[in-house]
Amino acid sequence: MKTLLLVILLALVCVANGSAQKQQSVGERVMKGIWLLDGGGDKNTPRWYLEWKFDEQGKFALNGYPPVHQEGSYRIVKTKGDALTLELFDQKGTFGTDRSQIQVVVNIRQDRLTIKDKGPFRRVIEKTGGY
Numbered sequence: 708m709k710t711l712l713l714v715i716l717l718a719l720v721c722v723a724n725g726s727a728q729k730q731q732s733v734g735e736r737v738m739k740g741i742w743l744l745d746g747g748g749d750k751n752t753p754r755w756y757l758e759w760k761f762d763e764q765g766k767f768a769l770n771g772y773p774p775v776h777q778e779g780s781y782r783i784v785k786t787k788g789d790a791l792t793l794e795l796f797d798q799k800g801t802f803g804t805d806r807s808q809i810q811v812v813v814n815i816r817q818d819r820l821t822i823k824d825k826g827p828f829r830r831v832i833e834k835t836g837g838y
Contacts, residue, residue, distance in 0.1 A: 732786050734813040739763055742820050742828035758831070759822055767795065776800045789813050 738761050745756035757771040761781065769777040779798035783791050791811045798804050812821040819827035 732791075733815060734786065734789060734791050734811075735783055737813050737815055737818070738791065738811055738820060741831045742822070743831045744822075744826055744828045757822075757825065757828075759820075759828065767793075769800070774801075777802050784808070789815075 740761065742759045742761075743756060744758075745754070746752070748754035755772055757769065757775070760766075760768040765780050765782060767779060767781045769775065777795075777798060777800035779795055779800075781793045781795050784794045785792035789812050791813065793809050793811060794806060795809060796806045798807075809823050812826075814820070814827065817827070818830055822828055
C-alpha cells in the first residue's frame with residue numbers, strides 16, 4: 708500500500724513539474740503576433756517601417772524599409788518583470804547568421820512592445836498560431 712501511494716505521489720509531482728515548465732508568462736503570450744513601427748511619409752521624410760513577427764513555434768521574422776530582412780528561431784532565455792531577453796539563432800538575412808540576443812519589453816495594458824530599445828511597436832493583426 709505504501710509503495711502504491713509513493714508511486715502515485717511521484718507521478719503527481721512529475722505531472723505538476725511538466726505543467727509548470729510549459730506555462731508561459733503573460734509577456735511571452737502577448738508578444739506572439741505581428742508588430743509594426745513606422746514613420747515618415749511626408750515630402751521631407753521618406754516612409755520607413757520595421758515589422759517583427761513572433762510565432763508559437765519559436766520562429767521570428769523581421770522585415771522593413773529601407774530594405775531589411777532577417778528570419779530564424781528564438782527562445783526566451785530570461786524574463787524579468789515586463790522585459791524578455793530572446794536569443795535569436797538559426798538566422799539568415801541582412802544581419803548574418805550569428806546568434807544574438809534582443810530585449811523585448813511588453814506593455815500589456817497598451818498592447819505595445821519595445822524591441823531593441825525601439826518603439827512602441829503596435830500589433831497589426833490578432834495573435835494567431837503562426838504567420
